[in-house]
Amino acid sequence: MSHSTRSPRQPDTDGGSVAAPSTEADDTAEAENTAADNTAEVEDTPAAHVGEQRRETDTADERPEAGAADDRPEAGTADDQPEEATAEDPPGGRPPGRSRGAGWWGWRRKYPQAARGVTVGTTVLAGALVLFALLLPNHLDRLTFGAFLRIPAEGVLLAGLLLVLPPRPRRVVAMVAGAGLGLMAVLKCIDMGFYSVLDRPFDLVLDWILFGYAVDFLNESVGPTGAKLAVIAAIALIVALLVLVTLAVIRLTDLMARHRPVAARTTLVLGTAWITCVTLGVQITDVPVAAKTNAVILQNRAHQVRAGIRDGRVFAEQSSVDAFAGTPPDQLLTGLRGKDVLFTFIESYGRSAIEDPAMAKQVGAVLDDGTSSLKAAGFSSQSGWLKSPVAGAGSWLAHSTFLSGLWIKNQQRYRNLTSSKRATLTSYFQKSGAWRTVGIVPGVRRAWPEGKFFGLDHIYDSEHLGYQGPYFSWTPVPDQFSLEAFERLEHGKKDRKPMMAEIILASSHNPWAPIARTVDWDDLGDGSVFDQIKKEGKDPKEVWKSPESVRTEYRRAIEYSLTSLIQYMERYGDKNTVLVFLGDHQPNPTVTGSDAGKDVPVTVVAHDPKVLDKISDWGWTDGLKPAKDAPRWGMDKFRDRFMTAYGPDKG
Numbered sequence: 001m002s003h004s005t006r007s008p009r010q011p012d013t014d015g016g017s018v019a020a021p022s023t024e025a026d027d028t029a030e031a032e033n034t035a036a037d038n039t040a041e042v043e044d045t046p047a048a049h050v051g052e053q054r055r056e057t058d059t060a061d062e063r064p065e066a067g068a069a070d071d072r073p074e075a076g077t078a079d080d081q082p083e084e085a086t087a088e089d090p091p092g093g094r095p096p097g098r099s100r101g102a103g104w105w106g107w108r109r110k111y112p113q114a115a116r117g118v119t120v121g122t123t124v125l126a127g128a129l130v131l132f133a134l135l136l137p138n139h140l141d142r143l144t145f146g147a148f149l150r151i152p153a154e155g156v157l158l159a160g161l162l163l164v165l166p167p168r169p170r171r172v173v174a175m176v177a178g179a180g181l182g183l184m185a186v187l188k189c190i191d192m193g194f195y196s197v198l199d200r201p202f203d204l205v206l207d208w209i210l211f212g213y214a215v216d217f218l219n220e221s222v223g224p225t226g227a228k229l230a231v232i233a234a235i236a237l238i239v240a241l242l243v244l245v246t247l248a249v250i251r252l253t254d255l256m257a258r259h260r261p262v263a264a265r266t267t268l269v270l271g272t273a274w275i276t277c278v279t280l281g282v283q284i285t286d287v288p289v290a291a292k293t294n295a296v297i298l299q300n301r302a303h304q305v306r307a308g309i310r311d312g313r314v315f316a317e318q319s320s321v322d323a324f325a326g327t328p329p330d331q332l333l334t335g336l337r338g339k340d341v342l343f344t345f346i347e348s349y350g351r352s353a354i355e356d357p358a359m360a361k362q363v364g365a366v367l368d369d370g371t372s373s374l375k376a377a378g379f380s381s382q383s384g385w386l387k388s389p390v391a392g393a394g395s396w397l398a399h400s401t402f403l404s405g406l407w408i409k410n411q412q413r414y415r416n417l418t419s420s421k422r423a424t425l426t427s428y429f430q431k432s433g434a435w436r437t438v439g440i441v442p443g444v445r446r447a448w449p450e451g452k453f454f455g456l457d458h459i460y461d462s463e464h465l466g467y468q469g470p471y472f473s474w475t476p477v478p479d480q481f482s483l484e485a486f487e488r489l490e491h492g493k494k495d496r497k498p499m500m501a502e503i504i505l506a507s508s509h510n511p512w513a514p515i516a517r518t519v520d521w522d523d524l525g526d527g528s529v530f531d532q533i534k535k536e537g538k539d540p541k542e543v544w545k546s547p548e549s550v551r552t553e554y555r556r557a558i559e560y561s562l563t564s565l566i567q568y569m570e571r572y573g574d575k576n577t578v579l580v581f582l583g584d585h586q587p588n589p590t591v592t593g594s595d596a597g598k599d600v601p602v603t604v605v606a607h608d609p610k611v612l613d614k615i616s617d618w619g620w621t622d623g624l625k626p627a628k629d630a631p632r633w634g635m636d637k638f639r640d641r642f643m644t645a646y647g648p649d650k651g
Contacts, residue, residue: 126247127252129244130181130245130252131152134154134293134294135150136189138188139594141195144287150288151273151274151290151291152294153274154295162257163257171253174250175246177249178247178248182246183242185245186242195594197393198392199594203304204301204304205304205305205308207410217474277289277290308412311410311412315406315413319406319420325423332643333429333432335614335646340491340501341498341578342577342581345581347395347506347583347584348510348554348583348584348587349508350388350583350587350596350598350599352592362555363559366566367562371624374566374569374570374605377570377573378607379605379606380605380612381604381606382603382612382622383602383621384620384621385599386600386635386638387634388600390584390585391597395443395585397413397414398585398600400418402636403502404639405424418453423455426500428643429455434497436457436458436500437502438460438500438501439451439456439503440482441461441462443476445463454502460485460489462476465485466489468526469531472534473509475506478530479560480521480564483503484521487572505564507560508558508560512543512553512554513537514533514534514537515538515553515556516530516537518560551590566624575607575608578611579604579606580604582601584600601626602626604620605624618641
């Protein structure tokens with residue numbers, strides 16, 4: 001019986017075909033070359049798959065029957081022959097249907113040095129990306145070069161786990177770990193934004209609604225097109241980060257599996273170094289070398305989630321307690337009967353505006369001059385400090401805390417409050433029947449059903465103040481015009497009953513450019529006078545290139561708001577006017593720096609000396625500027641103290 005063997009054929013450099021019989025020595029050389037360059041695990045690839053030679057032996061059992069010869073490929077057709085695996089092929093062979101001369105594999109064969117450089121470069125980039133995701137802090141102030149010269153405990157533990165797992169579970173764990181690390185990096189980036197604006201981390205339970213408010217802010221600041229582009233860019237970056245970090249972890253996992261002994265020794269050395277650095281407290285520029293950033297963040301988030309879930313029940317218990325709920329209407333706020341009481345919030349007017357050396361001199365001069373000019377007009381004033389529940393943004397949370405006597409620190413509490421029957425300081429004025437209650441809210445551009453909860457008989461939003469001038473970035477109506485509109489629409493009317501007004505002054509709202517300036521009150525008209533003022537103002541994009549310029553424009557905005565309010569009192573205040581004005585929160589950390597606190601100034605101004613006599617035991621500072629050591633209360637304490645001071649037991 002005779003045997004015939006057909007050898008596989010391999011294309012030569014001229015495009016023809018030559019016989020290329022495989023030998024055991026050739027197979028060994030091919031396998032060694034493949035192990036140096038491929039990107040999958042050697043242990044997962046049977047050696048028989050590398051340089052595999054298909055041998056066909058015509059035996060009696062295998063020989064085709066007569067008439068079937070036409071179905072066999074011709075022996076001399078190179079395209080129909082199986083190609084021998086080479087060093088540049090991937091483990092287990094090239095993808096089905098992929099010719100060695102086409103695409104990446106052909107390019108690798110033609111330019112092996114360049115291909116190897118790409119492989120090494122990609123691996124280095126993968127390592128850098130994973131290290132970046134592991135060591136990235138969640139606070140911009142901690143984003144320093146030294147932060148990335150540390151040993152991440154999570155990375156060492158993950159490497160050790162991947163090295164002991166079998167191939168299939170290892171690949172699954174690598175994918176899950178990569179996706180989780182990508183999500184952690186996204187969370188830390190979001191935290192950076194929240195710290196920069198709100199001076200706190202993102203709340204996984206309660207803060208999702210704030211993204212909608214952020215889009216609204218972008219719509220009003222840069223327009224719908226700019227807002228859409230910003231949202232698309234943010235989503236694209238998040239997706240890219242998730243995908244790239246996951247792929248990077250998988251690539252590094254494959255590399256460790258191919259070089260298991262070296263990877264194991266490196267992991268052991270790094271783990272030992274981490275423990276040593278923790279024990280000795282080794283640091284680089286005040287940053288611990290042994291890092292456990294991600295573990296700490298996850299632990300804090302776990303506590304945060306549990307607290308957020310419990311918060312609804314805790315808040316319900318707190319809101320059910322109201323010392324004035326049973327007080328008869330005719331006994332409410334008797335010490336202020338016959339007075340016009342104006343509760344005025346100045347956007348972002350915080351303690352830093354008064355005490356920061358970069359701003360204290362100019363803002364202090366405005367307050368000192370205002371104290372003197374109001375005194376000349378017959379007014380006296382006293383000031384103290386309140387601690388706001390928020391910083392950087394979230395004005396509505398501060399307003400509702402001040403008015404409700406409850407600590408409204410998140411959106412969940414705000415919603416629970418405004419859907420409850422809890423009485424507020426403003427609604428008690430309405431309940432008494434002795435005041436008409438109105439709201440001047442130029443920052444409101446849409447329906448505001450919460451106005452009914454706060455006990456306001458009538459609300460004037462940005463569309464109902466008669467303003468025909470330009471927006472100043474986010475601010476729809478300059479403060480001076482808002483106050484003039486209040487005088488025209490309500491306070492200046494004859495034969496009216498006493499009124500209580502909640503007035504929101506928004507000109508000092510971020511981004512503080514361009515800024516309005518005061519003009520002659522008689523020239524305000526319909527607000528068109530502000531067209532030229534806006535044209536002369538600064539571009540916010542230019543202002544925000546430098547923290548120093550941001551602080552300067554913030555200070556100028558606060559000066560404008562304070563000057564407008566002081567001039568209003570001088571011009572329109574009378575013996576029955578009582579003004580309570582305060583900041584809602586501190587500006588963002590770009591202005592204040594980190595850890596500036598959440599204190600805001602609060603001031604009571606009155607013409608009638610009896611009004612201030614009733615709060616003489618508060619220990620506040622005389623004048624519009626509170627002393628550094630003036631009393632400091634939580635903002636939620638003001639309502640009950642105020643109502644007690646002006647209640648029936650005070651005469």
